[in-house]
Amino acid sequence: xxxxxxxxxxxxxxxxxxxxxxxALRWLDPPTNFDRTQPLLPLEGSFSLTTQTGASFTEAxxxxxxxxxxxxFTNCPDICPTGLAELTDILARLGPDAEKLQVxxxxxxxxxxxxxxxxxxxxxxxxxILGLTGPKDEIxxxxxxxxxxxxxxxxxxxxxxxxxxxxxxxxxxxxKRFVGKLDSHxxxxxxxxxxxxxxxxxx
Amino acid sequence: xxKSIIAPFAFLLLxxxxxxxxxxxxxxxxxxxxxxxATPPSAKVGGAYFTVTNTGTEPDILISANAVIADRAEFHxxxxxxxxxxxxxxxEPFVIKSGESITFEPGGLHLMLFDLKDGLNEGETFxxxxxxxxxxxxxxxxxxxxMGAKTPSKxxxxxxxxxxxxxMDHDAE
Numbered sequence: 001x002x003x004x005x006x007x008x009x010x011x012x013x014x015x016x017x018x019x020x021x022x023x024a025l026r027w028l029d030p031p032t033n034f035d036r037t038q039p040l041l042p043l044e045g046s047f048s049l050t051t052q053t054g055a056s057f058t059e060a061x062x063x064x065x066x067x068x069x070x071x072x073f074t075n076c077p078d079i080c081p082t083g084l085a086e087l088t089d090i091l092a093r094l095g096p097d098a099e100k101l102q103v104x105x106x107x108x109x110x111x112x113x114x115x116x117x118x119x120x121x122x123x124x125x126x127x128x129i130l131g132l133t134g135p136k137d138e139i140x141x142x143x144x145x146x147x148x149x150x151x152x153x154x155x156x157x158x159x160x161x162x163x164x165x166x167x168x169x170x171x172x173x174x175x176k177r178f179v180g181k182l183d184s185h186x187x188x189x190x191x192x193x194x195x196x197x198x199x200x201x202x203x
Numbered sequence: 204x205x206k207s208i209i210a211p212f213a214f215l216l217l218x219x220x221x222x223x224x225x226x227x228x229x230x231x232x233x234x235x236x237x238x239x240x241a242t243p244p245s246a247k248v249g250g251a252y253f254t255v256t257n258t259g260t261e262p263d264i265l266i267s268a269n270a271v272i273a274d275r276a277e278f279h280x281x282x283x284x285x286x287x288x289x290x291x292x293x294x295e296p297f298v299i300k301s302g303e304s305i306t307f308e309p310g311g312l313h314l315m316l317f318d319l320k321d322g323l324n325e326g327e328t329f330x331x332x333x334x335x336x337x338x339x340x341x342x343x344x345x346x347x348x349x350m351g352a353k354t355p356s357k358x359x360x361x362x363x364x365x366x367x368x369x370x371m372d373h374d375a376e
Contacts, residue, residue, distance in 0.1 A: 121243045
């Protein structure tokens with residue numbers, strides 16, 4: 001009985017010291033380096049679009065700040081206003097860190113979504129969200145750069161067409177590398193944590 | 204003493220919940236809480252949502268719907284194909300069998316409102332009409348909820364008898 005107790009205590013000491021060593025090693029070499037924990041795909045391509053205030057925005061601007069990139073169109077009844085409303089809420093909860101990100105809404109419906117339409121549309125959301133518009137060939141170049149997707153689906157009337165498009169929000173670091181996505185089905189809390197990580201990745 | 208304080212609040216709650224939940228009846232069909240969502244400026248489209256339950260013994264078919272604030276309305280589905288959001292007009296008839304329900308909600312089936320005359324603002328209401336093969340047309344009132352709301356801000360359907368106290372119930376001829 002006494003021997004059993006000694007063996008049990010020895011085991012406790014052994015496990016305890018193993019845990020201590022593990023934590024000590026992690027403390028000495030914290031796994032916070034974003035580059036090492038994520039496969040990073042570099043973006044390839046170039047594009048030249050315009051923000052809702054008339055400023056130029058090209059792929060070079062992706063180096064300014066880490067970016068959250070959302071593709072959509074203003075004649076979208078569901079996922080676009082919902083996504084932008086949720087993003088507005090998430091940016092508010094990020095607090096001052098939101099300033100360290102740039103949030104892009106790429107309007108893929110170049111025929112209907114002019115700079116003015118997108119400017120009006122975005123007044124309903126966080127004013128830091130940049131609405132990017134441009135001619136169809138430049139929109140296509142931007143979509144290809146991010147490896148996103150959209151297609152025009154004809155409707156009943158000539159102006160009633162709808163647009164199928166990528167729903168996730170692309171997370172791009174300052175090195176112009178794809179680091180992940182926000183999914184509309186994820187809890188807002190999860191998306192908030194992903195943006196926190198994106199901010200930290202570029203410090 | 205404490206009862207006399209609680210009573211007015213209890214009444215307020217009762218009225219508040221009956222003001223939030225509303226339903227419409229067409230024969231044996233019950234249309235629960237038609238609602239919509241506020242739209243951003245210059246948005247030309249919106250979505251409208253509702254649940255139809257068939258409490259009768261015969262099936263019925265939802266044929267069409269419209270709303271006064273939109274030029275045109277169609278039934279559309281939204282589906283996810285991987286990460287791609289797809290929208291499509293649904294032409295197949297919506298058969299509602301005896302004892303069954305059909306729900307139009309964000310992220311799924313919706314009544315697509317085209318060419319909004321004005322934007323939709325939270326707190327507003329607008330009237331619309333749902334047309335059924337047997338029950339005929341029925342006028343309903345849609346409540347406009349928050350932009351991006353995934354569910355309407357009201358007690359869940361059938362969660363109590365708040366609906367029964369509602370002054371908003373309408374019976375079709």
